[in-house]
Amino acid sequence: MAEENNNTTMVVFSGDLDKxxxxxxxxxxxxxxGDRVTMFFTFWGLNVLRKENYTSTENKNxxxxxxxxxxxxxxxKLGLSKMNMGGMGAxxxxxxxxxKNISTLPELMEMAKELDVNIVACTMSMDVLGIGKDELIDGIDYGGVATYLGEAYDAKVNLFI
Amino acid sequence: MAEENNNTTMVVFSGDLDKxxxxxxxxxxxxxxGDRVTMFFTFWGLNVLRKENYTSTENKNxxxxxxxxxxxxxxxKLGLSKMNMGGMGAxxxxxxxxxKNISTLPELMEMAKELDVNIVACTMSMDVLGIGKDELIDGIDYGGVATYLGEAYDAKVNLFI
Amino acid sequence: MAEENNNTTMVVFSGDLDKxxxxxxxxxxxxxxGDRVTMFFTFWGLNVLRKENYTSTENKNxxxxxxxxxxxxxxxKLGLSKMNMGGMGAxxxxxxxxxKNISTLPELMEMAKELDVNIVACTMSMDVLGIGKDELIDGIDYGGVATYLGEAYDAKVNLFI
Known part of the structure; x- marks a missing residue:
């Protein structure tokens, strides 16, 4: 019997730096x-994927x-979930x-790309929060709850963060 | 070999609107x-299941x-986990x-009932917070950690929200 | 075919009393x-494992x-994630x-030890927050993300709390 694959998925709901x-x-x-990893960014989690210095030209309400x-x-620009103290904690x-030479978030994100981590932005949340594709970093995918569930059913570890 | 079933369980600990x-x-x-889904509402998550305009007649301390x-x-009445601003964010x-014609929470809850999502209120949390069965919406089940674990061990996707 | 084991893992990221x-x-x-349970304490979750009345003698910056x-x-000393009101909620x-004769957190922790729950403190988070081994309760293990993933891939229920 073949080894079951150790796929991992995460719903990244939080937009906190520490999470x-x-x-x-x-x-x-x-x-x-060597495992397939899918991160599904939804709600405040989308803020992790926003470009830092970019103003959208799209019409927004x-x-x-x-x-x-x-x-x-x-x-x-992210804050901590605890002890943020107006950004000082972050x-x-x-x-x-x-x-202490621990990888920072931008370094971890770069590493994730190089390791082919599958980064998916939740299109419904983008619609709710009025975030356009041009405002998110390049090289990511887009999808909805069906995309997420498809990956989750195929994974061993599924987390909601 | 039969397909493993794609059951899903969620511990809904949070009582935030967005979560x-x-x-x-x-x-x-x-x-x-077509999957069996069990939502186990505990602690603040119980607030999602409270009747909106109802005052219990039970004796409370x-x-x-x-x-x-x-x-x-x-x-x-739920607030957002972030940017709630005294209810304005919600x-x-x-x-x-x-x-944008996206289903609201009451609509999603109605849909969940029609799709036979198994909604379970945590009896221990009800005891701690002093919430009676008469104060929660109809058509739900009641259980403890053993109920939850029984479902979780039989599921592919288990989330804590 | 042998029954798959019902191992459970939790990443305890939160340091809130209720969680x-x-x-x-x-x-x-x-x-x-009868299941093998591993709790991996990281970030604020480490505060759950701190000794109550202890001052480290190590040099700290x-x-x-x-x-x-x-x-x-x-x-x-932990607070609630909601309605903490400066500690009054807790x-x-x-x-x-x-x-109501419900087990308190210290009692639950004692029970966990007696039931051989595997408690692991995240060494990277200890490094970031400057927490030494002498400051955490006895009888626990130490590890990193590889330790966690090793247990998670072998478990049926994996939660992030």
Missing amino acids: AIASFIIATGAAAM FMEKMFGKMMPKGPG KMMKKVMKD | AIASFIIATGAAAM FMEKMFGKMMPKGPG KMMKKVMKD | AIASFIIATGAAAM FMEKMFGKMMPKGPG KMMKKVMKD
């Missing part, structure tokens, strides 16, 4: 062991503009990780 | 594909009354979803 | 049914001292659980 780091550490760890302005743009954690 | 929406989107998506008053009563999200 | 209680209820429930002082020391919940 994003945890999800990419698991993702790159699993991918480095009032709510979409407001969501767009208030939500963090990419890994450099800065402290980034400094500590750099000082 | 409740995410959990019911996964639940109805999986159920629509001081703490139970206090928990009962402070916690949101049903899907219409209102905004509900308006956007309605404008 | 810690939920994770240990699942862990002790599963272990009582400024950030490590600050993290160490600001983060809760052990189960008695006190209320502990009182209610005691009044």
Whole structure:
């Protein structure tokens, strides 16, 4: 009997720096062991995938503009889920990780790409929050709940983060 | 060899509107594909199942009354996990979803019932928070951790939300 | 064909009292049914494992001292994820659980040890937050993401809490 494959999926719902780091550490760890990994970014998790210095040229309604302005743009702007203290906590954690030579979130994301981690942005959440494809980083896929479930049913480890 | 069944379980611990929406989107998506889905509502997640305009006639002690008053009563009263801004964020999200013809939480919950999603309220949490069966919506089941584990061991996808 | 084993793993990322209680209820429930259970404590989850009245003698830098002082020391100091109200919510919940003869977190942790639940502290998070082995409770293991994945691939139920 063939070994069952050790695929891994994660729903990344949270847009917190610490949870994003945890999800990419698991993702790159699993991918480095040769496993297929799919990360499905939904709701606030989409903020992890936003380009840092980019303003969309698309027409947005009032709510979409407001969501767009208030939500963090990419890994450099994310806060911590605890002890964020107006961003100071996030800065402290980034400094500590750099000082101790632990991979930062942008480095982990780069590593994930090189290891062929499958990054999927949830199209329904993009619609709700008014985020366009041009506002997200390149080299990702797009899908809905059926895409997620298709991968999850084929995986051994499924997490909601 | 028979196909392994694609059962799905979710522990819905959170009582946040956005996480409740995410959990019911996964639940109805999986159920629509013919899979058995069990949602186990515990702690704050019980608030998702509370009747909106109902005051229990049971005798409650001081703490139970206090928990009962402070916690949101049903899907219409839930807040967002992020950017709630005293309820304005939740209102905004509900308006956007309605404008874009995306199913709202009450609609998703109705759909889940029609698709025979198995909704279980955690009896231990009900005891801790002083919530009676009369205060929760009809047509649900009741159980404890053994009920949950029984379903989870039989499922392919298990999430904690 | 042999029965697949019902191993369970949990990543305990959160350091909230309510989530810690939920994770240990699942862990002790599963272990009582004879299953192998591994809890992998990472980030704020490490606070659950801190000794309550202990000051490390190790040399710490400024950030490590600050993290160490600001983060809760052990189960008695944890707050709730919702309605904490400066610690009053946590006190209320502990009182209610005691009044209703529901196992408290320290009791659940004791039970987990007796049931041979495998408790693992994430060494990378310990490094980031500046937490030494001497500051964590006795009788636990230490490991990284590979340790976690090794257990997760062998389990039926994997949760991120």
